[in-house]
Amino acid sequence: MSLTRRSILAAAAFTLASATAMTGAFAQPADMLELKLALGTADVNFNPTTASVYRLADTLGFYEKHGVKVEIVALDGTPQAVAALNSGAVDIADISIDAAVRLRAENDVAIKGFTSVALGNPFLIATKTDITSVEQLVGRSYAVADNGSLDYNLSRAVIDSFGVDIDGPDFVAIGAPDIRVQALAVGRVDATTVSFGTYQSIAGTEGVHILVDADEFAKRSPGQSKFVAALEPTLEGKREALQRFTNALADASRTMQQDPQIWIDAITAAREDLTPEAIKSTAEINVRRWCVNGCMNPESLDKTVAYAYSTADFAEVKEIPASDVYDASFAEKMMETLGKAEGNILDAR
Template structure:
């Protein structure tokens, strides 16, 4: 999610980078996947990292190299400058980029369609109705996370407008503010919540499953420039196929995720990982995470938010390309029960 300054920086970078001619990697060079985390995250999105360490990409015949950056604007700038072939970014970032002129970007898969979010609060807030008058932390007023929290609470019978909404920035800052008693509630990922050192006096007000049920929106997608689709399509398919395979393996046996994360994050408490794994049961993108219905619903909802009030969101066919995921599923088949493969 963007802060106001990051949004301005992001648009400036995208517009400037459009003047450059992307330098495309050749098929005998690594396929570079840009991610916006510096180490494997404690969410299903970690399959991108684990597919490297566990050899899933290698077995599909593609040499994937992770390029780590700290924020979405940097990921998009790197992608546009030819420093990577694919990037994992938010759908909001993709649509903002498209509106800024980067109309050659295409979403091709989503290894974790919706990060598992929950609403955490002080113990004295027993249900969403108790948030009236309480201090609720958001990234900033009008941001996507603010709008998403408002949608969830409305669906669950609450009213965020009745709360004192406080702009605090990134989730880790909001988490620390909650611990310090500076706010009464906020939205966090499961991983952020589980990694808090002390949750005395706090509890989960809205569980992740209920949060997603109230707002079944696609949070992140993997995007590639059209030129990469044109010149390295087989490798794009191989990357998508590897991500689907590892997602299915983790969904079938959560212990595999625990053991793999222990390997890449040796200092992480195993009990923490074992507690997280069951909560991801419905989060694995076993069919590539590209439900056309969910993507349309996401873009339609975003069009109604403050960040997109002056931006025309393009139709799905302009920014999503289903060919790679459909080619992967032609080999692997479709699994029922989790993400839909509707078109």
């Protein structure tokens, strides 16, 4: 369900007033630059994680405030987003960092991430209740978006961390997170990896439980898994538009982090399938995860790339410097413009 007009306008009025107060005097650009952004279906449909900022920045007026018009193109998972980016169908795409490394290392694609909306993987492994250990996933059907998708790669990494053969589960590509979690709820598959927000839609369903919770999943996977990437010619040719986009996302993220009720109101209007209790608990998990400083800390990104190379899936991938796949200058300039956000946050700088 889309946000109602009344809820959008009410939230937007309050949000923009708050944002202006928090960022100080801000001269809105006179022109409006345009970008096409590829997102996975879950994020287009208002995923109840910090990735919801892509939609909120639009509906609450942050893109307009910063002078950028963003057309969101819905695609089914990282592989399709990468293909659209590589073909020129979109300017920017939210993709997994390991996908960017593969593109650069194996295909010499000049691609770099420049901003992000998520820090600390929000995923968990949900299964039928007869599966009580990761070892018991071997031979069971495991729903993923696609071969090579973010959830597929992270699931394999976490399973491997338990000492279980990464090819043990029977991975089945069935698409978006809401489809996967519903397939689990009705017994069509035995297990899947989804965000904690997506899982809330089936929480309490008989015969389903969480096998690996979000905290344990995060401990066993890289702290940062995705960023918004562009080809190098786009980074240079559309630099001003990308900077405005970066600023808008950070501005919106800071507003959600400082006043979670704005996010709660928006998600309540957009997701009737989630209970008030589920939304509140998800908001509490999100509060430290918002990318208030752009989530482009070189130390964190270097660790993510190093982690990718430590896994079995990267055994044959040519090693490249982590700095080949990211450009932190956009986040740095954003912090110069808006100031650095501080507090009890994962994206502290």
